[in-house]
Amino acid sequence: MSGFSDWDDRLTLWLVKPPYRDETGDKGWVAPFAHAQPHAIRELDFSIPGWPRFTRPLRIAFLSDFHTGSHTNDIARLDRIVAEAAAYEPDLVLYGGDFVNMIAFGGGRIPPHVIARALGKLTAPLGTFGIIGNHDRSYGPDEVTQALTDANVRMLYDEIVTVDYEGHSLAIVGIPDARVDRAAPAKLLGTLKGDQPSIVLTHDPVWFRDVPQGPHLTLAGHTHGGQIVFPLIGPIRNASKAPWSWTYGLVEEPGKRMYVTSGLGCSGIPLRIGRPPEFVIAEATG
Numbered sequence: 001m002s003g004f005s006d007w008d009d010r011l012t013l014w015l016v017k018p019p020y021r022d023e024t025g026d027k028g029w030v031a032p033f034a035h036a037q038p039h040a041i042r043e044l045d046f047s048i049p050g051w052p053r054f055t056r057p058l059r060i061a062f063l064s065d066f067h068t069g070s071h072t073n074d075i076a077r078l079d080r081i082v083a084e085a086a087a088y089e090p091d092l093v094l095y096g097g098d099f100v101n102m103i104a105f106g107g108g109r110i111p112p113h114v115i116a117r118a119l120g121k122l123t124a125p126l127g128t129f130g131i132i133g134n135h136d137r138s139y140g141p142d143e144v145t146q147a148l149t150d151a152n153v154r155m156l157y158d159e160i161v162t163v164d165y166e167g168h169s170l171a172i173v174g175i176p177d178a179r180v181d182r183a184a185p186a187k188l189l190g191t192l193k194g195d196q197p198s199i200v201l202t203h204d205p206v207w208f209r210d211v212p213q214g215p216h217l218t219l220a221g222h223t224h225g226g227q228i229v230f231p232l233i234g235p236i237r238n239a240s241k242a243p244w245s246w247t248y249g250l251v252e253e254p255g256k257r258m259y260v261t262s263g264l265g266c267s268g269i270p271l272r273i274g275r276p277p278e279f280v281i282a283e284a285t286g
Helices: 007-014 029-035 074-086 112-119 134-138 141-150 183-189 205-208
Strands: 038-049 058-063 092-095 128-130 157-167 169-176 196-204 215-222 249-253 255-262 280-283
Touching: 007 112, 007 134, 038 112, 058 183, 074 280, 092 196, 112 183, 128 169, 134 141, 169 183, 196 205, 205 215, 205 249, 205 255, 215 280
Parallel strands: 038 280, 058 092, 092 128, 169 196, 196 215, 215 255
Antiparallel strands: 058 280, 157 169, 249 255
């Protein structure tokens, strides 16, 4: 999640002191209070007008907002999550960013190469692709990117790559980061063709505003689904310039659709209320 000013960013960096060196993720005095809630496995089916009619739907594993180290025993937890996702035998793996823990207190300073080593165990025939989030940018994007690249994750920076599934070309669009107003994402999304099936992998759902109508599925994170969601009130914060209605779940606009995941970790405080963590297994076809 975000919402920090530049001053807050500098204070956070001073408190968390990257680069991280703790390969065990010691939570210290916070450990008894920082256990993760049980996560959900969100199974979704998408029938997308304009996509090919595959003989078997394309299966996508989408995991985002790990903030690894924000919870007690988070390395073992991440290993379990990776094993659960692998059991679905996905055709494609997508990582939505915010790999590192930037909570300003409570330890859990797990270096990117340890996180990447765990995530690298999740493989797929069409490949594994990722983008950085705003916390990764604050920590140090080069180190995060290199660690994941070394683990065979193709990191995308405002770029489009194509993969082939059952003889059909599928574009993967990677838009990293959040909180930064940049011209590149809107320009890139403007190049999407109305007849090119595409997956837009974006850290921040705000970029859905620039996705054109067409056979494009957007997958986003960053908001944590609100992280703190009260009955009758809803989320108290979504950390994005995106509309509140884009904070979590399926979002449908004329001619396009997006799913915003609640992600797996926490920021600010290691606590969720009313919005459990999750990862997504999505099947998509025309």
